[in-house]
Amino acid sequence: MSENVTSNPRSLGAVWRRLPVVHQLRQSVGLQRGMLVAGLVITGIFLLTAIFAPLLAPYSFNQLRDDAGRFSPQEPPSAKHLLGTTVGGFDVLSRVIWGSQTALLVIVFAVLLSIFAGILLGLVSGYLGGWVDRVLVVIADAVYAFPTLLLAIVAAIVITGGESDLLGGVLAASISITVVFVPQYFRVIRAEAVRVKSEAFVESAKVVGARAPRIMFRHVLRNSTRTLPLIFTLNSSEAILTLAGLGFLGFGIEPTQAAEWGYDLNKSLSDVTAGIWWTSVFPGLAIVLVVLGITLIGESLNDLADPRLRARRRRRGSTAADAAAAAAPATIETEGAR
Numbered sequence: 160m161s162e163n164v165t166s167n168p169r170s171l172g173a174v175w176r177r178l179p180v181v182h183q184l185r186q187s188v189g190l191q192r193g194m195l196v197a198g199l200v201i202t203g204i205f206l207l208t209a210i211f212a213p214l215l216a217p218y219s220f221n222q223l224r225d226d227a228g229r230f231s232p233q234e235p236p237s238a239k240h241l242l243g244t245t246v247g248g249f250d251v252l253s254r255v256i257w258g259s260q261t262a263l264l265v266i267v268f269a270v271l272l273s274i275f276a277g278i279l280l281g282l283v284s285g286y287l288g289g290w291v292d293r294v295l296v297v298i299a300d301a302v303y304a305f306p307t308l309l310l311a312i313v314a315a316i317v318i319t320g321g322e323s324d325l326l327g328g329v330l331a332a333s334i335s336i337t338v339v340f341v342p343q344y345f346r347v348i349r350a351e352a353v354r355v356k357s358e359a360f361v362e363s364a365k366v367v368g369a370r371a372p373r374i375m376f377r378h379v380l381r382n383s384t385r386t387l388p389l390i391f392t393l394n395s396s397e398a399i400l401t402l403a404g405l406g407f408l409g410f411g412i413e414p415t416q417a418a419e420w421g422y423d424l425n426k427s428l429s430d431v432t433a434g435i436w437w438t439s440v441f442p443g444l445a446i447v448l449v450v451l452g453i454t455l456i457g458e459s460l461n462d463l464a465d466p467r468l469r470a471r472r473r474r475r476g477s478t479a480a481d482a483a484a485a486a487a488p489a490t491i492e493t494e495g496a497r
Contacts, residue, residue: 255442258418285383
C-alpha cells in the first residue's frame with residue numbers, strides 16, 4: 160500500500176495538496192496570498208529561532224562576562240555585541256534570541272491548556288444543556304468581561320506569589336493566559352455543540368444506544384472544531400502581548416531564570432531618554448514582528464474561511480476570465496484587418 164502511494168506521483172500530489180498550509184496557499188490569491196506568505200515566513204523564522212536558540216545565541220541570556228572579561232554596560236552595537244548590551248551588561252542579541260524560546264514555550268502551554276479546558280467545558284455545556292449550561296455560561300461571561308491583562312496579573316500573583324523559576328514562571332504565565340482564553344474556546348465549541356447535537360446523525364446514534372460520552376467526543380466534537388485553527392493563531396499573538404505586558408509590569412518570569420522581551424523593555428525605559436536606543440528597539444521589534452506574522456496568518460485564514468469572500472473571489476475570477484475571452488477575438492480581428 161505504501162509502495163503504491165510512494166510510486167504514484169498523483170497520489171503524492173493529492174496528499175501534498177491536502178496539507179493545511181498548502182491548501183490555504185492554493186486557495187489564496189493576490190494580496191491575500193502575499194499576506195499569508197509573509198505571515199508564514201515571519202512565523203517560521205520565529206519558530207526556528209526559538210527552537211535553535213542555544214545554537215544561535217552567542218551568549219547565555221544571563222551571561223555577563225567571557226574569557227576577555229566582564230561585558231561593558233550600555234555598549235553600542237559592535238562586532239563583539241552585534242546589538243549592543245543592556246544597562247546590566249547583558250548581550251541584547253542573546254536576550255532577544257532566548258526571549259523567543261520563552262515566548263514559544265508560553266504560547267504552546269497556554270494555548271494547549273486553553274484548548275483542552277475550553278473544548279471540554281464547551282462540549283459538556285452545549286450537549287447537556289439545562290442548569291449545567293446556564294451555570295457555565297454565566298461563569299464564562301463573567302470571566303470574559305474582565306480586562307485581559309488585569310485578569311492575567313491577578314492570576315499570576317495568586318499562582319506565583321511574585322517569584323518563580325523558569326518552569327514555574329512559564330507555567331504561571333501560561334495558566335494566567337489560559338484563564339483569559341478558556342471562555343473564547345468555550346463559547347465557540349458550545350455554540351457548535353448546540354447546533355450539531357440536533358443533526359440527524361446524532362439522533363441516529365442515540366437511537367442505536369450510543370452513550371453520551373461516545374456521542375459527544377466521536378460525533379459532536381468532530382464536527383465542532385472548524386474554527387479552532389483561526390482562534391489558535393489569534394490567541395497565539397495575544398499570548399505574546401499578554402506575556403510581554405506581564406513582564407513589563409514586573410509580574411512575569413524572574414529575569415535571572417529566563418529572557419523575556421517585556422522585562423527587557425521595562426529596564427530600557429530610562430535608557431531611551433539618555434539616547435541609548437538599542438536596548439529597547441530590538442526587544443520591541445521582536446514583539447511587533449512576531450505578533451504581525453501570526454496576525455497575518457490569522458487574518459488570512461479568517462478571509463479564506465468566510466464563504467462570502469470566497470464567492471466574491473470566484474466572481475472576480477470569472478469576470479476577469481470573461482473579459483480576457485472577450486478581448487481575444489477583438490485582438491484577432493484587428494490583426495486580421497492589418
